[in-house]
Amino acid sequence: MDNKKIDYLIEKHNSEASSLIQILLDIQSENHWLPKEALERVSEKLQIPLTRTMHIASFYKAFSLVPKGRHEVHICMGTACHVRGAKRVLETVEDLTGIKPGETDVDMKFSLETVNCLGCCALGPVIEINGKTHGKISVSETAEVLNSYK
Amino acid sequence: MKIINLNIDGKIIKANEGMTVLEAAQSAGIFIPKLCHHEKLIPFGGCRLCIVEIDAGGWTKLVVSCVYQAEANMVVKTRSEKIDRIRKTILELLLAHAPNSLALQELAHEYGADKNRFEKEASFCVHCGLCVRYCSEVKKLNAVGFIDRGINKEISFIPEIAAKECNSCKECFPLCPTSYLQAVFVLTEALSFPEH
Numbered sequence: 061m062d063n064k065k066i067d068y069l070i071e072k073h074n075s076e077a078s079s080l081i082q083i084l085l086d087i088q089s090e091n092h093w094l095p096k097e098a099l100e101r102v103s104e105k106l107q108i109p110l111t112r113t114m115h116i117a118s119f120y121k122a123f124s125l126v127p128k129g130r131h132e133v134h135i136c137m138g139t140a141c142h143v144r145g146a147k148r149v150l151e152t153v154e155d156l157t158g159i160k161p162g163e164t165d166v167d168m169k170f171s172l173e174t175v176n177c178l179g180c181c182a183l184g185p186v187i188e189i190n191g192k193t194h195g196k197i198s199v200s201e202t203a204e205v206l207n208s209y210k
Numbered sequence: 211m212k213i214i215n216l217n218i219d220g221k222i223i224k225a226n227e228g229m230t231v232l233e234a235a236q237s238a239g240i241f242i243p244k245l246c247h248h249e250k251l252i253p254f255g256g257c258r259l260c261i262v263e264i265d266a267g268g269w270t271k272l273v274v275s276c277v278y279q280a281e282a283n284m285v286v287k288t289r290s291e292k293i294d295r296i297r298k299t300i301l302e303l304l305l306a307h308a309p310n311s312l313a314l315q316e317l318a319h320e321y322g323a324d325k326n327r328f329e330k331e332a333s334f335c336v337h338c339g340l341c342v343r344y345c346s347e348v349k350k351l352n353a354v355g356f357i358d359r360g361i362n363k364e365i366s367f368i369p370e371i372a373a374k375e376c377n378s379c380k381e382c383f384p385l386c387p388t389s390y391l392q393a394v395f396v397l398t399e400a401l402s403f404p405e406h
């Protein structure tokens with residue numbers, strides 16, 4: 061991500077220090093992660109100590125300080141999904157992608173995260189890929205859905 | 211400045227309006243244990259060791275003296291069975307993280323805290339924030355900060371700033387109640403700027 065793009069996102073929020081989280085969220089959704097150079101640029105432009113920016117960027121799970129894959133897979137492990145077999149879905153995804161929650165594969169194709177509720181318990185077990193929800197998913201469907209992402 | 215009277219442990223003392231209970235006690239030579247408080251820093255209220263009892267019209271209320279403002283005619287107790295019990299538990303929890311901290315051991319002796327009560331959790335840092343706040347508020351350098359949250363919260367130096375500033379300062383080192391701050395600095399130095 062180049063500085064021009066970052067500066068644009070900062071100016072969109074009038075370079076206000078109080079918009080720090082919003083700016084970081086914008087960079088996160090544009091770039092899928094927050095590189096060190098981006099955090100430094102934001103700190104400098106908003107005149108916020110880098111320690112503060114780092115504290116916030118490492119505090120919220122919505123931010124990633126490591127590169128993410130092209131497709132972000134979120135598997136719900138909440139109570140409803142859990143009793144409907146979320147564990148088996150997770151194991152299938154782990155087997156197919158070769159990664160554990162919190163990791164990204166070497167080809168930067170998938171990043172895997174578990175979440176504790178996606179808010180649609182009636183659809184359990186649920187996985188979400190790039191924001192698209194796949195409900196009532198079975199183990200065999202899991203493989204199919206993952207394969208459909210290039 | 212207005213002078214107010216308050217009663218601490220049965221002694222009537224005078225304090226300036228706007229002082230915290232801890233400051234009022236200290237100015238009268240009354241000891242209240244503390245860990246995260248430092249006179250040069252904005253009160254933090256993190257460790258809760260300075261907890262005291264105040265009389266709130268017939269019943270007692272527990273307040274954190276380093277952040278609670280002294281009021282006229284307030285009645286404060288700095289020790290009681292209840293306070294001692296709370297301080298003992300806080301110390302035991304902190305000692306599970308830093309069993310060899312001298313500051314903690316001294317207080318543990320006073321309050322009969324057992325450093326082996328809770329399973330050891332060798333994180334060493336007790337999150338008092340003295341290093342982080344001193345660097346930011348007094349030195350305005352922000353070379354060290356907190357990262358992550360909850361039980362994973364830890365201190366972290368910004369290598370570029372630390373390389374330039376820390377070796378000629380190190381004023382935060384003696385503030386740390388454990389040796390963790392020094393350890394993290396040495397590690398940062400070894401990894402990021404060994405040639406300095």
Ligand code: SF4
Nearest residue numbers: 335336338339341386
């Ligand atoms: S490193 Fe030491 S001074 Fe800094 S927060 Fe931890 S215990 Fe406190």
Ligand code: FES
Nearest residue numbers: 244255257258276
């Ligand atoms: S000294 Fe008051 S909370 Fe730590």
